[in-house]
Amino acid sequence: MKCPVCKKYNTTEKFEINSYKILDCAACGHRFTGLKLNKEDIKEIYSDNYFFEGKDGYPDYTLEKDMLTGRGEKYAEIASRFMDPGTLLDVGAAAGFLMKGFENKGWKVVGVEPNSSMAGYGKENLGLDITVGTIEEARLDITVDLVLLIQVVAHLYDLDGSMDSINRILKKRGYLLVETWDKDSFMARLLGRRWHEYSPPSTLNYFSRETIDLLMGRHGFEKISSGRPGKKLHSRHAKSLLRHKLESSKSFKWLAGFEKILPENKYIPYPSEDLFWVLYRKTGRS
Numbered sequence: 001m002k003c004p005v006c007k008k009y010n011t012t013e014k015f016e017i018n019s020y021k022i023l024d025c026a027a028c029g030h031r032f033t034g035l036k037l038n039k040e041d042i043k044e045i046y047s048d049n050y051f052f053e054g055k056d057g058y059p060d061y062t063l064e065k066d067m068l069t070g071r072g073e074k075y076a077e078i079a080s081r082f083m084d085p086g087t088l089l090d091v092g093a094a095a096g097f098l099m100k101g102f103e104n105k106g107w108k109v110v111g112v113e114p115n116s117s118m119a120g121y122g123k124e125n126l127g128l129d130i131t132v133g134t135i136e137e138a139r140l141d142i143t144v145d146l147v148l149l150i151q152v153v154a155h156l157y158d159l160d161g162s163m164d165s166i167n168r169i170l171k172k173r174g175y176l177l178v179e180t181w182d183k184d185s186f187m188a189r190l191l192g193r194r195w196h197e198y199s200p201p202s203t204l205n206y207f208s209r210e211t212i213d214l215l216m217g218r219h220g221f222e223k224i225s226s227g228r229p230g231k232k233l234h235s236r237h238a239k240s241l242l243r244h245k246l247e248s249s250k251s252f253k254w255l256a257g258f259e260k261i262l263p264e265n266k267y268i269p270y271p272s273e274d275l276f277w278v279l280y281r282k283t284g285r286s
């Protein structure tokens, strides 16, 4: 199987999850599923169930509204160290909560999202411009100063196609902000195959700080800055994820006590040692 990051054929099987093979590239260290999906599969995976029925997705995505809007504002502050507010595209925008945070800080915001209910929610309730589709297929006739890939790059089914679209849409010397999970983090290594991010077919690629740089470098981006977001999780989302883990694995029974001590309707801090962000800039070489 060809590695989607370095393009070499040197993979070994690491483990299997929900009968999907998880592969390691011996050449660059990237981990991925090798699943070939199309846009019909994507509609199925990101149906309303993903946003409202728990399991590997969300019990109710709209609970994340205030937290995500706040995070958008935080990222807008980070971006303001490098650029003035301009136009941005949020890839996998869901209901547009993150976009709203940037809008609050003076950005003109556009989104693309495969789930039509989520896009509709953002349009109707927040007045946002969100196109229904995937970045791989949507024909977006815009140019922007910044593209957001916030917890999205691991879900993209065609990395090169997506990056080509992003390069078309981004202005010369434009910026790309990526937030993703680190498969080489302490938490990921501690939990092994039980790490929450291993949830194919929703997630397809499992990056490290090195492999995300490799992918972006190959598409003409250089790293400008990086850090870790302070993450908060709604307690109902935390309970739902815990319940899903308890159902799917006997060795997680020890977690049962945690569900009882979690508050009912609050945001709780989530240790985000396994989550990081990187700001890239187009070098002009591609």
Ligand SMILES: [Zn+2]
Pocket (backbone or CB within 6 Å): 003, 004, 005, 006, 007, 008, 025, 026, 027, 028, 029, 030
């Ligand atoms: Zn590779």
